[in-house]
Amino acid sequence: MSAASSPQHFNARGVWTEGWYALVRSEEVRRGHVIQRDRLGFRLAIFRGQDGEVRVLDGRCPHMGASLGEGCVLENAVRCPFHHWTFAGDGSCASVPYRERPPEGARTRGFVVEERYGLVFVYFGDEPSFALPELPAGRSVSRFRKGLVPSHPHVMVPTAVDRWHWQCVHGIEVEDMSEPVIVGPFEIRNQLRGALTRSPTTWPQRILRVLGHRDFDWTWTAYGSNMFVASLRRPFVMDFLIAYLPLEEAASEAETVFAFPKRSLLARWSGVAWVGDLWRKLLLGLLFYDDIKIVRSMRFWPRLTKEDSMVGRWIAHVRRMPVGPQPASHALDEGRASEAPAAPSSPSG
Numbered sequence: 001m002s003a004a005s006s007p008q009h010f011n012a013r014g015v016w017t018e019g020w021y022a023l024v025r026s027e028e029v030r031r032g033h034v035i036q037r038d039r040l041g042f043r044l045a046i047f048r049g050q051d052g053e054v055r056v057l058d059g060r061c062p063h064m065g066a067s068l069g070e071g072c073v074l075e076n077a078v079r080c081p082f083h084h085w086t087f088a089g090d091g092s093c094a095s096v097p098y099r100e101r102p103p104e105g106a107r108t109r110g111f112v113v114e115e116r117y118g119l120v121f122v123y124f125g126d127e128p129s130f131a132l133p134e135l136p137a138g139r140s141v142s143r144f145r146k147g148l149v150p151s152h153p154h155v156m157v158p159t160a161v162d163r164w165h166w167q168c169v170h171g172i173e174v175e176d177m178s179e180p181v182i183v184g185p186f187e188i189r190n191q192l193r194g195a196l197t198r199s200p201t202t203w204p205q206r207i208l209r210v211l212g213h214r215d216f217d218w219t220w221t222a223y224g225s226n227m228f229v230a231s232l233r234r235p236f237v238m239d240f241l242i243a244y245l246p247l248e249e250a251a252s253e254a255e256t257v258f259a260f261p262k263r264s265l266l267a268r269w270s271g272v273a274w275v276g277d278l279w280r281k282l283l284l285g286l287l288f289y290d291d292i293k294i295v296r297s298m299r300f301w302p303r304l305t306k307e308d309s310m311v312g313r314w315i316a317h318v319r320r321m322p323v324g325p326q327p328a329s330h331a332l333d334e335g336r337a338s339e340a341p342a343a344p345s346s347p348s349g
Contacts (some may be wrong), residue, residue, distance in 0.1 A: 009244045011154040011300050011316050013250050016040055017123035019186060019224025020132050021242040025051060026118045027144070029054055036069020036076050039245065040124055040329050044111075045069040046159040051074030055089035056122045057326065058109035062093075070110070111323065118231035119243070120141055124324040130186045133223045135239050136222035136231075139275070144281055147254040149297040153244035155253065158314040160220040160228065164307060169290050171197040171205040172216055180313050188317050189221035190310075204286040208235075213270040215284065225318045226252075235281055239260055242254055258284075 006199050009015040013126040022041075024046060029035060034047035036059050043093060045059030045068035058076065059068040066082035071078075075237035077094050079086045085102070087093045091110030093102035114132050121132055149156060159165050161180050166172040175192040196214040200206045208214070213235035222228040226244040239259040244252040258281060304312050 001105070007130060009323055010128075010154045010167060011317050013152070014041065014248065016124060016246055016324050017225045017318065018129065018324045019123070019226060019321070020114075020121045020128075021124055021226060021245050022119045022123045022253075023245065024120050025143075025255075026054075026115055026120060029120060031075050033084065034069055034071060034073050035097050038248075040324065042109075043069065043073070044068060044080055044122075046120065047073050047078050048105050049073060049089070053089070054113055054115055054120050054121070056111040057087060057091055058090070058106065058112050060327070062108050063086075075176060085111055115139055117241070117296055119255055119257070121243075123336050125322070128327070130184065130223065133221070133227065133229050133241065135229070135241060135257065135259040138262065139239065140277065141257060142281075144256040144258065144275065144285075149244065149252045149254045149292065149295070150250075151252060151298070152250060152300070153246055153252050154318055155295060155298070155300045156244060156254075156291070157225065157228055158232070158311055160222075161188075161310040161314055162308075163310060165248055166192065166194065167197075169294065171200050171202070171288060173197055177226070177310075180310055180317075182313075183221075184320060186224050187221060188314070189219065191219045193217045196240075204289050207286060208283065211283075222314075225321055235283075237282055238284075240284065253277075 001057065009017065023039060023044070024035070029046055029048045031048045031052060031201065032050055034045055037044050037046060045057045046054065048054050054078070056069060061068055061080040061082065063080065063085055064085055065187045066080050068078050068080055071081040074086060076278045077086045077088050084097045085106070085110055088094045089110055089239045093106035096102050112128055114121045115134065119205040163174050165176050166174055172194040174192060176193040178191045180190045182190050194216050196205060196209050200209050215234045217234040218230050218232040220228060220230045226246065227242065229239065229241045230240045241257045243255045246252050258277065260277045260280065302311065302315065
């Protein structure tokens with residue numbers, strides 16, 4: 001694990017827990033090209049080598065701090081634009097054009113990367129402490145458009161375990177809700193069954209009721225503090241993953257991936273399957289529409305009562321997670337006098 005946990009990092013701006021984050025979409029990183037993103041406190045260099053693999057580095061060159069994202073890709077490494085030092089995907093310096101060997105200890109941080117569902121996921125930490133969650137095999141997988149959510153992920157994720165939130169905001173009267181089960185340091189899950197109220201108060205609730213989508217039954221699992229997977233059995237069968245990438249401005253980018261049961265060849269060929277899956281995406285969007293309106297002006301300041309015990313368990317769960325890495329000093333091998341630059345002489349006179 002990268003760092004010790006801290007009771008102060010829940011919903012804290014500029015502090016993010018260890019875990020998997022959906023950094024960019026696959027199509028944003030072309031073969032043989034590098035891009036840069038300021039995310040998770042780092043300026044990141046994201047590049048796709050000639051072998052087709054995506055790599056992610058701390059994008060500040062450890063030599064003089066130039067941005068590797070302004071450089072270029074050579075085979076499966078990225079070259080700094082300033083002095084042409086070249087870095088491999090693990091962060092080690094592969095070559096310096098004017099030296100026989102790179103300086104000892106010359107390296108930047110390399111991150112573990114997985115590319116799945118058309119997204120580039122980076123593990124914010126040293127070595128992964130848990131696997132990237134998978135959607136069921138044999139499903140038709142598609143993404144929703146990337147969305148901007150005006151909230152920290154720590155506040156968005158726990159809405160699924162907040163029984164009274166479902167009733168007050170979404171009009172779903174909960175018939176049965178399991179206590180959150182903590183599977184491990186980075187995983188927590190629960191199950192919900194309920195029905196839409198007979199007296200809907202918002203237009204999303206009215207639409208869902210008119211369409212006959214009244215019963216709800218799903219299992220929900222959070223991975224880390226910013227990602228969850230839900231498996232629905234009612235009002236329709238589908239699975240989806242939502243991954244939040246926190247931004248500096250107390251907001252998040254949300255990537256949503258859907259997994260629908262595969263339809264017949266005729267349904268796919270005629271477009272019926274596509275229309276049906278799009279409709280289900282829109283219905284799910286209706287379910288979360290009221291949440292977005294609320295968190296836009298919300299300042300999460302919990303004063304929990306006994307009815308909020310599930311939310312309290314979520315907060316405690318996140319506070320036990322280790323905080324992710326912080327950008328390191330970029331002075332190269334500071335302890336070695338042989339590599340240290342000579343101090344400029346004072347002008348005489």
